[in-house]
Structures are given as C-alpha cells and as structure tokens.
Amino acid sequence: MLKFVIAALLFGFTIPSAWAASSPLDLTMSGVGVAALVIFVIAYLLVIGEERLQMRKSKPVLVAAGIIWIMIGVVYANHELSSVAEASFRHNLLEFAELLLFLLVAMTYINAMEERRLFDALRAWMVRKGFTYKQLFWLTGMLAFVISPFADNLTTALLMCAVVTKVAENDKKFIAIACVSIVIAANAGGAFSPFGDITTLMVWQAGILDFQEFFVLFVPSLLNYLVPAIIMSFFIENRRPNAVMETVELKRGAYRITGIFLLTIMTAVACHMWLGLPPVLGMMMGLGYLQFFGYFLRMSLPGSLARKRALAEKNGDQERLKQLGSVVPFDVFSRVQRAEWDTLLFFYGIVICVGGLGFMGYLSLLSNTLYVDWNPTSANIFLGVLSAVIDNIPIMFAVLSMAPDMSHGQWLLITLTAGTGGSLLSIGSAAGVALMGQARGYYTFMSHLKWTPAIALGYIAGIVSHLWLNDALFQVFF
Numbered sequence: 378m379l380k381f382v383i384a385a386l387l388f389g390f391t392i393p394s395a396w397a398a399s400s401p402l403d404l405t406m407s408g409v410g411v412a413a414l415v416i417f418v419i420a421y422l423l424v425i426g427e428e429r430l431q432m433r434k435s436k437p438v439l440v441a442a443g444i445i446w447i448m449i450g451v452v453y454a455n456h457e458l459s460s461v462a463e464a465s466f467r468h469n470l471l472e473f474a475e476l477l478l479f480l481l482v483a484m485t486y487i488n489a490m491e492e493r494r495l496f497d498a499l500r501a502w503m504v505r506k507g508f509t510y511k512q513l514f515w516l517t518g519m520l521a522f523v524i525s526p527f528a529d530n531l532t533t534a535l536l537m538c539a540v541v542t543k544v545a546e547n548d549k550k551f552i553a554i555a556c557v558s559i560v561i562a563a564n565a566g567g568a569f570s571p572f573g574d575i576t577t578l579m580v581w582q583a584g585i586l587d588f589q590e591f592f593v594l595f596v597p598s599l600l601n602y603l604v605p606a607i608i609m610s611f612f613i614e615n616r617r618p619n620a621v622m623e624t625v626e627l628k629r630g631a632y633r634i635t636g637i638f639l640l641t642i643m644t645a646v647a648c649h650m651w652l653g654l655p656p657v658l659g660m661m662m663g664l665g666y667l668q669f670f671g672y673f674l675r676m677s678l679p680g681s682l683a684r685k686r687a688l689a690e691k692n693g694d695q696e697r698l699k700q701l702g703s704v705v706p707f708d709v710f711s712r713v714q715r716a717e718w719d720t721l722l723f724f725y726g727i728v729i730c731v732g733g734l735g736f737m738g739y740l741s742l743l744s745n746t747l748y749v750d751w752n753p754t755s756a757n758i759f760l761g762v763l764s765a766v767i768d769n770i771p772i773m774f775a776v777l778s779m780a781p782d783m784s785h786g787q788w789l790l791i792t793l794t795a796g797t798g799g800s801l802l803s804i805g806s807a808a809g810v811a812l813m814g815q816a817r818g819y820y821t822f823m824s825h826l827k828w829t830p831a832i833a834l835g836y837i838a839g840i841v842s843h844l845w846l847n848d849a850l851f852q853v854f855f
Contacts, residue, residue, distance in 0.1 A: 401458065401461060402452065402453070402456065402458070402738075403737075403738040404449075404452065404737035404738055405737060405738040405739055407452075409448050409449075409451075409452055409737070410737045410738070410739070412448065413444075413445045413448060413449075413733060413734060413737060414734065414739075416441050416444055416445060417441055417445065417730050417734060419437070419441070420437035420438050420440070420441035420726075420730070421437075421438075421767075423436075423437035424437060424438060424723070424768075425804075433719045434719065434723045435718075435719045435720075435722035435723040435725075435726060437726075438723055438725075438726025438727055438730055439722060439725070439726045441726065441730050442725070442726045442729035442730045442733065445729075445730055445733035445734065446462075446466060446729065446733050449462050449733055449736060449737065450462055462736070465732065465736050466729075466732070468732075469728060469729060469732035470729075472728070473724070473725055473728045473729070475582060475655055475657045476575070476578065476579065476582065476657075476724070477721055477724070477725070478657045478660065478661055479578065479582070479645075479656060479657045479660050480575070480578075480721060480724075481721065482641070482660040482661060482663055482664045483572065483660070485664065485667065485709070486634070486637075486638040486641065486663075486667065487528050487532050489634050489667065489707075489709070490631065490634055490635060490638070491532075492628070492707070493627060493628040493629075493630060493631035493634055493707075494625055494626070494627050494628055494631065495627065495631045495632075495634075495635065496532075496536050497625045498625045498626075498627050498631075499520075499536070500536060500539055500540050500543075500625075501624065501625040503516065503517075503540050503544075504540060504543055504544055507617060507618075508544075508617075509615055509616060509617045510545065510548075510551050510613050510614055510615065510616055510617070510618065511610060511613050511614075511615045513540075513541065513544060513545070513555070513618075514551075514554070514555050514558060514606075514609075514610060514613050515606070515610070517537040517540055517541055517555060517558070517559055517562075518537075518555075518558040518559060518561075518562040518602065518606055519562070520533075520537060521533050521534060521537045521558075521559045521562035521563045521566060522562040522563070522565060522566035522598075522599070522602055523566065524536075524566070525562070525563045525564075525566035525567045525573055526566050526567060526569065526570030526572060526573040527570070527572060527573075527638075527642075530563035530564055530566070530567045530573070530574065530806065530807065530808045531563075531807045531808055531811055533563045533566070533808070534559050534560060534563040534808035534809075534811060534812055535811055535812070535815060537559045537563075538556055538559060538812050538815050538816055538820075539815070541555040541556065541559070541816075542815070542816055542819070544618050545618050548618070549818075549819050551613065551614075552816055552819040552820060553816075553819050553820050553821070553824040554609055554612065554613065554824075554828070556812045556816050556819070556820035556824075556825075557605075557609065557820070557824070557825050557828050557832075558602075558605070558606050558609060559808070559812065560800055560803070560806065560808045560809045560812060560825070561601070561602050561605055561606070561797075561800045561832060561835065562602045562606070563806075563808045564796060564797050564799055564800045564806050564808060565598045565599070565601040565602040565796075565797050565800070565835075565839075566598065566602070567796055568594055568597075568598045568601070568792065568793050568796030568797050569591055569592055569593075569594035569595045569597075569598045569793075570591055570592075571588055571591050572642065573796070574769075574796050575724070575769075575770055575773075576769050576770065576772075576773040576792060576795045576796055577591060577792055577796065579770075579773050579774070579777060580773070580777070580788065580792055581649075581656070582655065582656060582657075583777055585777070585788050586785060586788055586789065586792075587650065588646050588649065588650055590785060590789065590850075591789070591792070593789065593843075593846070593847050593850070594789055594792065594793050594843065596842055596846060597793055597838075597839040597840070597842045597843040597846070598793065598796075598797065598839060600835065600838040600839050600842050601793075601797045601800075601835045601836060601838065601839035602835065603835070604831070604834050604835035604838045605828060605831040605832045605834065605835040608828075608831040608834070609828060609831060628707075629674060629678075629681060629707075630670065630674050630707070633670065634667070634670065637663070637666050637667060637670055638663070640663065640666060641659065641660060641662070641663025641664075641666060641667075642663075643659075644659035644660075644662055644663055645657075645658075645659030645660045645663065646659070647659065664709075667709055668709050671707050671708065671709040674707040675707060720807070724770060727768070727770055727771050727774070728774065730771075731771055731774045731775065731778070735778050747759075747760075747779070747781075748779065748781035748782075748783070753781060753783050753787045753790075754787070754790065754844070757776075757787060757790045757791040757794055758790075758794055758840060760772050760775075760776065760791060760794060760795060760798075761791070761793070761794020761795055761797065761798030761836070762794075762798050762801065762836075763798070764794070764795050764798040764799045764805060765798050765799055765800075765801035765802040765804075765805035766802065766804070766805065769795040769796065769798070769799055769806075772795055773791070773795050776791050776795075784850060784851045784852060785850045785851075786843075786844075786847050786848070786849075786850035786851030786852075787851065789843065789847065789850065790840070790843060790844075793839060793840070793843055794836075794840065797835075797836060797839060798836065800832050800835075800836070801829055801832055801833060801836065802822070802825065802826065802829065803820070803821070803822045803824075803825035803826070804822065809825065
C-alpha cells in the first residue's frame with residue numbers, strides 16, 4: 378500500500394489539464410491547490426482499493442471532480458473570472474464527450490456480437506478441439522493479440538480466460554500462466570491500433586498521429602508479447618486435457634453485425650482522414666447502421682421463426698421447438714444499456730479531475746523535469762513503467778496536456794509504453810484486474826509477479842525494436 382501512496386502522490390504533482398486553456402491564476406502553492414491534490418490522492422487510493430472495498434471505481438473520482446471544480450469556481454468568482462473557469466471546464470467536457478460517444482458505440486457493437494453468441498461460438502470451437510496445453514497457451518495468447526486491436530482488451534481477456542478455465546479446470550498452474558500470457562497479449566495487441574486501447578484512441582482523436590502511423594508499432598507490440606510468452610512456454614507440460622463437448626448456435630445476424638462494425642470503423646477513419654472531421658461522427662453514424670439492422674432483424678423475426686418451427690416440427694425436435702419459443706427480438710438500446718458505464722464514468726471523473734488540477738497550474742511543476750531536464754525517451758519509458766501502478770488513462774492525459782515538443786517516434790513510444798507497461802503487474806490494466814476476479818484462486822497478484830522479469834524483457838524488447846525499426850520517425854516533427 379505504501380507503494381501505491383507514493384506513486385499516487387508523485388502522480389498528483391504531474392497531472393496537468395487535459396487539453397485545457399491556460400489559467401491566469403497560479404494556485405499550485407495555495408491552500409486550495411494543496412486541498413485539491415489531497416482530494417485527488419484520496420479518491421485515487423479508493424480506486425486502487427476497489428476490489429477490497431467492493432466499491433465501484435467511478436464513485437470517488439466523480440465526487441472528487443465536483444469538489445475540485447467547485448473550489449476552482451469559488452476562487453475565480455472571487456477574482457471576477459468565472460467565465461474563464463467556465464470556458465476551461467466546457468473545453469474538458471467537450472473532449473470527454475467525443476471520447477465517450479466513440480467508446481459507447483464501440484462497446485455497443487461488442488455487446489451486440491456477444492448477444493448474438495459470436496464469442497460463445499469461438500470459445501466452444503476452441504474447447505472441443507482438444508488442443509494440448511501448449512497449443513492452448515499459444516492459441517489463446519495469439520487470439521488475444523489479434524482480437525484486442527478491434528475489441529477492448531478487457532472483453533478479449535475475459536473471453537480467452539473463459540476458454541482456459543473451462544478446458545483446464547482445476548489445473549491451477551496452467552490457468553495461472555495462461556492468464557498471464559492473455560493479459561500481456563491483450564495489452565500488447567491494443568497498443569498498435571487506434572481502436573485497441575483508450576490511450577491510443579486519445580492520441581488519434583487529438584490529431585497527434587494519423588490512423589496508419591500506429592501500425593508501425595505492430596512488430597514492437599508483437600515482441601512485447603512473444604518474448605515473455607516464449608520464456609513461459611518452456612514451463613508448460615505438453616499434455617492434452619480432457620475434451621469438453623459444447624455446441625453453440627449463432628443467433629441471426631451475428632456475422633453481419635461483425636461486418637457492419639468493420640464498416641463503422643471504416644466510416645470513422647474516412648471522416649477523420651479525408652474530411653478532417655472528428656472520428657466520433659463516423660462512429661455515431663455506425664450506431665445508426667446497427668439500429669437499421671436491428672429494425673430488419675425485428676421485422677423479419679416472425680417469418681424466420683415460422684420457417685424454423687416448421688422444420689423442427691417436421692423433424693420432431695421438441696427441444697428445438699422449446700428453444701424457438703424463448704427467442705427475444707434484438708434490441709439495440711439494450712446493448713447500449715449493457716455498456717460498461719462504471720468505466721465510462723470513471724473516465725469522466727479522471728478527465729475532469731485532471732483538467733481541474735492542470736488548470737490550477739500543476740502542469741509547469743514537472744513538465745520541464747520530464748521532457749527538458751530528462752530526455753523524452755527516458756520520460757516516456759518511465760511513464761510506461763508507472764502505468765503498472767497508475768491507470769494509463771490519466772498518464773496519457775498528462776502527456777497530451779503537457780504537449781511536449783516531441784517527434785512522431787516519441788509519441789508512438791509513449792503510446793507503446795503506456796499501453797504495454799500495465800502488463801508488468803496484474804493490477805496495471807483492466808484486463809489483469811478482471812482476470813483476478815474471473816479466475817479467482819488461480820490467477821493472483823503473486824502468480825503474475827512471478828513472471829514480471831520475463832514481462833520486463835518483453836517491455837524492453839518492444840522499446841528497443843521501436844527505437845531501431847522506426848528510427849526515421851524520431852526525426853519527424855509537426
């Protein structure tokens with residue numbers, strides 16, 4: 378816990394405003410400023426203790442955000458500068474709103490594909506194939522790496538963990554090592570895609586890097602996963618678990634919804650690259666695509682059920698008839714409702730807290746230390762390691778707010794390190810925290826910590842390969 382307190386206190390002094398306007402008042406040495414820092418640190422400690430306290434992480438940061446900005450409002454009102462504080466808050470809120478809507482659409486599509494049983498079918502296929510432990514280790518890891526650039530790393534990790542725990546039931550050693558690999562792969566896979574992680578999305582939407590520039594991180598990200606995976610694979614028994622038979626029937630439109638999701642991504646990319654419009658425009662348009670398709674599924678459901686009932690009656694399949702009697706029409710808004718609202722509200726709280734602390738003037742305290750006194754490479758590597766303890770979202774907001782004069786290569790470096798540094802500890806990413814809950818008793822903080830040296834080698838390999846392969850990008854500035 379002392380480690381968390383030190384890290385939180387350190388980070389409390391590094392957080393600037395998220396794309397906020399500069400403040401005419403320096404509150405860094407005032408009682409209000411110190412009080413705001415204390416409130417933020419307390420809120421973040423409550424976030425860290427989420428599992429132990431059984432309290433959702435959005436609660437403390439939402440309250441902290443409100444208190445911090447109320448204090449700012451009081452100070453600025455006393456100086457007759459209320460309009461300045463209001464403009465800064467609205468600026469932060471607008472930036473959050475764009476990211477919120479973008480993430481909401483992405484989550485809705487993922488939930489829709491889950492409801493159509495696409496992920497269940499993938500899991501069932503892997504389970505009944507009867508892979509050896511070593512094959513299963515590599516298959517789940519590689520699939521996590523491939524799927525996470527399109528789906529979030531949390532969903533990807535939970536899916537692969539479900540496969541491992543079902544196939545290797547009660548094999549504590551294998552489940553633990555496989556979960557470590559899945560967390561590393563899911564985080565590494567999200568680092569080379571604008572859609573793979575919130576941090577990459579923030580950098581893309583801020584206009585720092587173009588869509589295609591992220592893909593130069595593919596090899597560094599792959600090495601980040603492969604190096605520890607190869608080391609861990611030597612400790613896996615090459616035996617075959619008992620095959621578990623499971624059949625999953627996809628619901629109507631499963632593949633078509635996947636295709637519509639890809640069309641939505643292409644629309645968002647086209648809006649940003651060719652028209653210079655925010656990507657959220659294309660994503661919200663894509664939500665309209667899904668609504669139209671949902672309308673088609675509802676309207677065509679009676680005819681589809683009639684044909685399937687006739688076939689089941691002809692074959693005398695009573696079980697099938699029973700299943701058809703419980704079919705529920707597809708509802709887009711029920712998918713929106715199932716979005717991870719706690720995560721989205723936590724994101725809001727962090728953005729607004731970060732904006733308030735930055736508006737008070739804390740940006741100048743450590744920006745020179747990180748990106749002037751240090752060199753950008755050292756600063757970006759350090760921040761990546763720090764993300765193993767502190768969530769990478771506020772770290773990336775801090776860097777975006779500092780807006781250091783960095784080359785494209787350096788911006789890609791912080792994207793890589795912030796995305797993969799969380800793999801060093803099980804608590805360093807949403808994927809790791811979620812798997813500790815799903816595979817409780819098998820995958821733990823200590824079972825992950827055992828492999829931290831191997832993970833660190835992968836972290837170093839990813840950084841070195843990026844510095845070598847993408848050397849030319851370190852000369853490209855805005």
